[in-house]
Amino acid sequence: MSYSSEDETDISDSEMEEYVDRCYEQLKVETQKLKFSDTLYRCPYCPGKKKIVYPFKDILQHASDVAKGSQNKDIKHKGKHLGLVKYLKSEVDHEDLSSELTALTLVDQQEGNGVKDLFVWPWMGIVANFESVSKLKDVLAKRGVDAVRVRQLSSGSKYAVVEFKKDWSGFYGAIMFEKGFEVVNHGRKDYYSPNLSDELLYGWVARDGDYNSDGILGDFLRKNGDLKTVGDLENEEKRKNGLLVADLSNTIQELRMRLEKNNNYHEQD
Structure with missing residues (x-):
């Protein structure tokens, strides 16, 4: 999205609303700058993040965070990011995209590939x-x-392993990676x-069939990973969060007891 050099100078607060509306209207005309696919988006205002794509809820969060974090200068x-927030909320049909991860899980569940x-x-x-790691990247x-x-399993191997973040955004990225190959019949x-x-x-997400396979691929996966279901990870996360809450409660209780003991000590004096 192109703007003149004067866009880099400061504007007064009174001009903000007009500027946000102008950015919003320009996004309506230049949607191709924002939309990467039917469910993925890129920020047109962050050149350094051109290669990063977001599901709806994440691009909205990104735009909101940048808008809140920007200083007067x-x-x-x-x-620009407030204009992006306005566009996303006004023009994008996100009814089913706000819980995209859940939707993907449910779709996979119906196909026998779920929790x-x-x-x-x-x-x-x-x-x-693949030919080389650099070209694959x-x-x-x-x-x-x-x-x-991205790692080649060994010199001359025809397999490469793509590692994703160890959280739910990583799971989303892995599923989208797989679906990108499936839609062109390369799964x-x-x-x-x-x-x-x-x-x-050809590409896909590593599952138990790959993990238990013979040869270099199976050996690598068994050495560097474990087999878990989505349900297993959800339960582990809930358990960890529960322990954190319990630890916090215990700490607060202990502090209260110390405070009461200290107060009683001073009252006796």
């Missing part, structure tokens, strides 16, 4: 038939894949079909 940067499916944890993707970046690391089942093309990339 960055008032136009704030105005009972065994994934390799931490989340990992597998790419077959370029391909993944162009597809908007937010990978933590796991296509790779193991008789019509395999050795010249094309």
Whole structure:
């Protein structure tokens, strides 16, 4: 999205609303600057994040955070992101996108790949038939894949492992990575079909079939990961959060007891 150099100067608070509206109207015209796919978006105002794509709730959070965090000297940067917030809330149909992760899980569940499916944890993707790690990184970046690391299993191996963040955003990224290959018939089942093309990339999320397989791929996954279901991880997260709450409650209770003891001591004096 293009703006003149004067956009980098400060504007008064009285001009903010007008500027936000102008950014909002320009986004309505130049939607291709924002929309990466039907469910993924890029921030048109953060050049350094061009390769990062967000689901709706995350691009909205990003725009809101930048707007809140901008200081007076960055008032136009704030105005642009406020215009983006207005556009997202007014023009994007996000009824089903606000809980995209849940929707993806439910879809997979209906297909037999849901909370009972065994994934390799931490989340990992597998790419077959790649030429080099550097070229593969370029391909993944162009597809908007937010990978933590890409590793070739060994010299001459036809497999590479794509590592994702160890949280739910990493799970979302892994699922989107897999679906990107599935929509062009380059998923796991296509790779193991008789019509395999050795010249094309194939990709999927690592699951129990890969983990328990013979050879270098299975060895790597067993050495670097475990098998867990989404349900397992949800329960672990709830348990950890419960322990944190319990620890905090115990600490507060202990402090109260010390305070009361200290007060009683001074009262006796």
